[in-house]
Amino acid sequence: MADDIPEQPFIYEGLDPAENDDRFGVKKLSAVVKSLSDILDGAKKPGMPLSILSNIAREAPLGSLLVAFVLGVAIGRRR
Numbered sequence: 001m002a003d004d005i006p007e008q009p010f011i012y013e014g015l016d017p018a019e020n021d022d023r024f025g026v027k028k029l030s031a032v033v034k035s036l037s038d039i040l041d042g043a044k045k046p047g048m049p050l051s052i053l054s055n056i057a058r059e060a061p062l063g064s065l066l067v068a069f070v071l072g073v074a075i076g077r078r079r
Contacts (some may be wrong), residue, residue, distance in 0.1 A: 044052040057064040 040050070042048065044054070045051060
């Protein structure tokens with residue numbers, strides 16, 4: 001009966017995340033996040049669209065909120 005007990009514990013290979021990194025596309029995802037971050041950084045430079053929008057929202061937050069609300073209602077009514 002003592003011969004049935006294995007010397008090493010059973011190891012399930014699917015539980016080791018270090019070996020299965022590629023299976024979930026972690027490298028692809030990090031490359032996509034980096035490229036999106038670069039695009040957003042470029043769009044935030046002075047004179048670019050995100051810079052203009054952030055300046056408008058900073059100067060007139062209630063007006064920006066009103067415009068966003070009206071656009072949301074207009075788009076929501078279409079459907």
